Amino acid sequence: MTLNDDSFTHWKNREEIAESMIPMIGKLHRERDVTILLHSRSLVNKSVVSILKTHRFARQIAGEELSVTETLPFLEALTTLDLGPSQIDIGILAENHRADDRGLSVLDFTAEAVAGATGGNKIDRREPRDVVLYGFGRIGRLVARLLIEKTGSGNGLRLRAIVVRGGGEQDLIKRASLLRRDSVHGQFQGTITVDEANGTIVANGNEIKVIYADSPAEIDYTAYGVNHAILIDNTGKWRDREGLSQHLRPGIDKVVLTAPGKGDVPNIVHGVNHDTIKPDEQILSCASCTTNAIVPPLKAMNDEYGVERGHVETVHSFTNDQNLLDNYHKADRRGRSAPLNMVITETGAASAVAKALPELKAPITGSSIRVPVPDVSIAILSLRLGRETTREEVLDHLRDVSLTSPLRRQIDFTTAPDAVSMDFIGSRHASIVDAGATKVDGDNAILYLWYDNEFGYSCQVVRVVQHVSGVEYPTYPATSV
Template sequence: MTVNDDAFTNWKHREEIAESMIPIIGKLHREQDVTVLLHSRSLVNKSVISILKTHRFARQIAGGELSVTETLPFLQALTTLDLGPSQIDIGMLAATYKNNNEGLTVEEFTARAVAGATGTANTRRPEPRDVVLYGFGRIGRLVARLLIEKAGSGNGLRLRAIVVRPGGGRAADDLVKRASLLRRDSIHGQFQGTITVDEAHNKIIANGNEIKVIYAADPTEIDYTTHGINNAVLIDNTGKWRDRQGLSQHLRPGIDKVVLTAPGKGDIPNIVHGVNHDTIKPDEQILSCASCTTNAIVPPLKAMADEYGVLRGHVETVHSFTNDQNLLDNYHSADRRGRSAPLNMVITETGAASAVAKALPDLKAPITGSSIRVPVPDVSIAILSLRLGRETTREEVLDHLRDISLHSPLKRQIDFTTAPDAVSMDFVGSRHASTIDAGATKVDGDNAILYLWYDNEYGYSCQVIRVVQHLTGIEHPTYPTPTP
């Protein structure tokens, strides 16, 4: 047998193992509401190749490739436990087990590591919570995809309705077109599942989820209880109203809380999940998820401030163009944004730097910011230049940020890559708020420059979902527990 034969035989063996993992992962998700992760990446509804690629990717952040032969025993051990709703990272289980010298079996170690999700400590199963999307644009459709994806266990958040302005022509044509936009996306690809249209009842049915499409020109026209919707969270992704007075219009019969997918104004709390989501007051009815750029820069900024101190900083975002720009030169109320988006780099402003104070009130360092819109349809990069409170080295900073991405409570927000040829398209579909580019990082004494890739559509939508899960008490704990 040749070396090539050996490699191919090994590959087929790993394929077989990955294939055996799929029904275990699916059953844990459907029957026990357990999401199996690998270094913060969900393995639910993934193909054999996706599972193998996710294991392969572990080398980028953990320093070495992770094999399915290492993680399968931990997955099998989970099936013997009385688990409640939770997220369990088998990559972290395998990694921490390697460093454990207590002589425990895989089964014993796993049972101890996830004890908070088992037996009498089993997390209660929350009642499903209704969600309404107000607006169905770029963020609205991605949030819809995520809500439908996460409805597989039958618990948690349920997308019940979408509110849109009355379209031209027949309502059926409008409904079909909106369903088609959900089904196919030029950037994020095909919807994973099936979508049908119930024209008679104005519903889109996606993977068995019946979603009512409500046509309304104004929030005050709607009584959601007439559609069987109660105690719902409404996600406003239009950005039309950004202060308390405007967003209060959504607090109609059937709506309990309102979440804005844009920076809030005035006294609206701006929430970045992973950083200040635990400051949400139980009686708060209106809050904002800030901007995609704020979500990208605040978690790494907190990680750096906690370890080194930050005296001042500047963020320059190189941002993909958005729908508020023009395809060709035309009038626009903002300076420069009227110029053709796919043909120009466009200097514009960003409120992300000033929004840092709302998410990190203890950080007294002045942070400035500016932005350049560029001719790419998705994924942006934030260049975060910091004056630190003490001198350090590039190696120390990278070790710190890699550790944060693997082991800290910010590991769902901060990703880490050492890929030497990483470019923007590589991060389409990233579920993290941002990804540290190790190769581009620069450190000189007390000056550090971080390059942060972020999918300003999908990664941000994931952050929105995390805030809503926390707001409704449906945010499942993760095991092994991240190190503070």
């Protein structure tokens, strides 16, 4: 047998193992509300190749590939346990077991690591929580995709309605088509049908009512069977408490804004300050995509080294707020053609840091350049640290944060030497540390942080909604805070 034959045989064996994992992962998710993760990446509804690629991802982070032969025994062990709703990371289970010197079997070690989700410790399965989208633009449609994807067993978030202004003939069909096909993010993973008679879009079995209204004051959501819902405002038309309070109509309990909030509206970055949300808070903001991109790495660096001051320069993809061709715009420079120019503009991300990370006392300044790409941006974070360090130490710290810390869903890490912006379309992390571009000199550090300003941000929004709705289940093995 040749070397190539050996490699091919090894690949086919791993394919077979990955195939055997799919029904176990699906059954745990549907029947017990258990989401199987691998280094914070969900394996639910993934293909054989996707499962293998996710395992291989560990190679660029930890230096060696994590094999399905290592994780399969832990997945099999989980199927034998009396599990309740939870998220379980079999990658961390496998690595922790490898480092454990007590000689425990896989089953005993797994049972101990997930004890908080078994037997008498199980939490109850949550009742479905209604969600309404107000606005159906770039972020609205991506949030819709995520909500439909996460319906799972039917006990989580359930997208019930979308509110838009009437757009004329075949409006419903055109909106469904925009959900079905996206020039940047590709095809919707599933099936979509339109019921024009009832004014609904049916996506993967989820019946979504499309409500036409010119203002929140026109709507009684209970008339559509919507109750105790969380409304996500994707329009950005109202950003203060008074304006957003208009959404608190019959059927709506809470309002989440997908733009920076003004005044006393809490600005929430999941993973950093979501645990500060008061149970009775009805209105909150998910801040901006750039704030979500820079605050988690800022926290990681401040916790380890201290940050004395910083500056963030964002090189940001163009957005619908800009003009396709030169035309009047109320803001300076944004009236110039977005696909033809680099456009210097402002960013509120730096000033928003104080709201999301009040323990960071360092002054942070910021500016932005819009560039002719449709998605994925990069934040260049220049920091004066509280102590001197080395590039190797900073990279080791951020690598560990991306793998095992409570920020592992927010911070990703890449060592790819030829990484470019298109490589990060569809990233579910708030930001991705580019190891090759990182610079450290004494107490000065410059981090290059990629972020999918559409999809990664939408993932952060959904995480906040899951948290406030009570369907954000605990993750095991637990990580230290």
